[in-house]
Amino acid sequence: MSILVLNRSDYFVKNFNYEFLTDPDVILKEFPSTRIKCLSECVKDSACFYLTFRTDICKLYNKYAIVKKIIANDSCIYTKKSNIYSDSEKLNDYFMASSESVSHNTIPSEIISSVGNQFGIKWGEWDQSDNFTTTLSTSSSTIPPVIISSINNPYGVNWGSWGPTEVCDHNDYVIGFRTKLHPYQGHGLGPSIDDTALNGVELICSNGKKIKSSEGEFGSWDTIFRNCSNQQKINGFFYGIHQKQVNGDNTATNLIRLNCTNDFRITSLEGSWSTSIISISCPYGVIVGLRTQVQSSQSTTDNTALNNIEFICKII
Numbered sequence: 001m002s003i004l005v006l007n008r009s010d011y012f013v014k015n016f017n018y019e020f021l022t023d024p025d026v027i028l029k030e031f032p033s034t035r036i037k038c039l040s041e042c043v044k045d046s047a048c049f050y051l052t053f054r055t056d057i058c059k060l061y062n063k064y065a066i067v068k069k070i071i072a073n074d075s076c077i078y079t080k081k082s083n084i085y086s087d088s089e090k091l092n093d094y095f096m097a098s099s100e101s102v103s104h105n106t107i108p109s110e111i112i113s114s115v116g117n118q119f120g121i122k123w124g125e126w127d128q129s130d131n132f133t134t135t136l137s138t139s140s141s142t143i144p145p146v147i148i149s150s151i152n153n154p155y156g157v158n159w160g161s162w163g164p165t166e167v168c169d170h171n172d173y174v175i176g177f178r179t180k181l182h183p184y185q186g187h188g189l190g191p192s193i194d195d196t197a198l199n200g201v202e203l204i205c206s207n208g209k210k211i212k213s214s215e216g217e218f219g220s221w222d223t224i225f226r227n228c229s230n231q232q233k234i235n236g237f238f239y240g241i242h243q244k245q246v247n248g249d250n251t252a253t254n255l256i257r258l259n260c261t262n263d264f265r266i267t268s269l270e271g272s273w274s275t276s277i278i279s280i281s282c283p284y285g286v287i288v289g290l291r292t293q294v295q296s297s298q299s300t301t302d303n304t305a306l307n308n309i310e311f312i313c314k315i316i
Contacts, residue, residue: 011039011042011043011080011081011082012039012042012051012078012079012080012081013078013079013081014076014077014078014079015076015077015078015079016075016076017071017072017073017074017075017076018069018070018071018072018075018076018077018147019052019069019070019071019072019075019077020050020052020059020061020065020068020069020070020077021068021070021146021283023065023068025064026061026062026064026065026068027059027060027061027062027065028045028047028048028060028061028062029041029059029060030057030058030059030060031057031058032056032057032058033053033056033057033058034056035053037058038051038053038058038060039051039053039078041058041060042060042078042080043080045060047062047063048060048061048062048080049061049062049063049065049066049079049080049083049152050065050066050077050078050079050080051077051078051080052075052076052077052078053076053078054075063083063085063091064091066091066148066149066152066280067091067092067146067148067280067281067283068146068283069146069147069148069149070144070145070146070147071144071145071147072144079152083152084154085152085153085154085278089154089278090278090279090280090281091280092236092279092280092281092283145285145288145289145312145313145314146282146283146284146285146312146313146314147310147311147312147313148236148237148280148281148282148283148310148311148313149280149308149309149310149311150239150241150253150278150280150308150309150310151293151308151310153239153241153278153308154243154276154278155241155242155243155244155275156244157241157242157243157244157250157252157253157304157307157308158293158307158308159252159293159295159304159307160293160294160295160296160304160307161214161293161294161295161296162213162214162291162292162293162310163213163214163215163291163292163293163294164213164214164291165213165289165290165291165310165312166203166211166212166213166289166290166291167211167288167289167312168203168205168206168207168209168211168288168289169205169207169209171316172205172206172207172209172288173205173206173233173234173286173287173288173314173316174203174204174205174206174233174234174258174286174287174288174289175204175205175206175227175228175231175232175233175234176203176204176225176226176227176228176234176258176266177201177202177203177204177225177226177256177258177266177268178201178202178204178221178222178224178225178226178268178269179198179200179201179202179221179222179256179268179269179270180198180199180200180201180202180215180216180219180220180221180222180269181197181198181199181219181220181222181269181270181271182195182196182197182198182199182216182218182219182271182305183219184272194249194301194302194303195249195251195271195273196216196218196219196251196252196303196304196305196306197242197251197252197253197254197271197273197305197306198252198253198254198255198256198269198270198271198305198306199215199216199217199218199219199294199305199306200212200214200215200216200221200292200294200305200306201213201256201290201292201306201309202221202225203287203289203290204225204227205288206231210225211289211290212290212292213290213291213292214292214293214294215292215294215305215306216294216295216297216303216305216306217297217305218303218305219305222268222269226266226267226268227266228258228260228261228262228264228266229260229262229264232260232261232262232264233260233261233286233287233316234258234259234260234261234286234287235259235260235261235281235282235285235286235287235313236258236259236279236280236281236282236287237256237257237258237259237279237280237287237309237311238255238256238257238258238259238265238277238278238279238280239253239255239256239257239277239278239280239309240253240254240255240256240270240271240274240275240276240277240278241253241254241274241275241276241278242254242271242273242274242275243275249302250302250304251271251273251304252295252304252305252306252307253271253306253307253308253309254270254271254272254273254274255267255270255271255274255277256268256309257277258287259279259281261286282311282313283313284313284315285313285314285315285316286313286314286315286316287311287312287313288312288313288314288316289311289312290309290310290311290312291309291310291312292306292308292309292310293306293307293308293309294306294307295307
């Protein structure tokens with residue numbers, strides 16, 4: 001008989017204040033359990049990328065659950081550290097076969113009641129009347145904002161701290177963006193030749209409001225915003241990340257591109273070291289906000305600045 005010795009901190013990262021929409025396409029299994037058994041089952045199942053444990057119920061999720069991630073106070077997702085996504089994988093392709101994917105997005109009542117102030121703004125500015133409904137199923141479901149993110153990139157790039165979440169005003173949405181790029185400094189490592197590629201992303205909303213989260217200290221902003229034509233909305237993004245370098249210069253995120261609802265792709269300033277370019281789309285709605293993970297300036301000679309980005313999708 002084999003014995004699995006599990007230290008959950010060795011296998012999992014806990015992501016607080018998140019939950020997954022209930023969708024049978026992403027749930028591997030659901031069963032009564034203890035926490036340690038729940039964690040162990042996910043470790044043993046190669047198809048398990050995430051799990052939740054709530055009121056003695058264990059739910060194991062496949063890799064496609066990442067596009068069903070929502071903000072939910074007092075909830076927690078366990079992310080398995082060994083998760084590997086394929087290069088250039090388009091997770092939303094999994095859902096293209098069904099035109100009823102939104103109707104699967106039913107949400108437990110305890111999650112609906114806890115969705116709220118994770119944006120760092122007051123209910124008076126983003127109140128409960130700002131929830132969203134879908135009529136694609138026989139009964140309407142309240143649909144909260146959903147997060148799409150590069151955090152589960154296939155290279156494990158995850159340095160730095162997350163900045164504040166910033167969103168467009170009520171009923172406004174993102175129509176364009178610009179990036180902050182640290183241009184090529186030179187080959188190798190050293191104070192004067194350290195490259196960091198992208199250092200920030202700034203969005204522009206349909207009412208002209210400009211929003212950005214944290215940014216690195218290196219480089220310069222694009223001189224203009226790159227917008228979708230005719231106030232088109234944005235429903236997804238592409239990201240290019242430089243895989244971790246053992247003895248070389250790490251640059252983390254090198255490019256962000258946004259996808260307009262007419263399928264036109266907009267680009268701004270970009271670095272040149274992306275190992276692969278990966279696409280993630282909103283499972284519903286359009287992009288209305290963002291949050292960025294930035295590594296602050298290090299005393300070493302290898303800085304990375306912008307590491308990961310989250311976009312907030314909402315039905316408008």
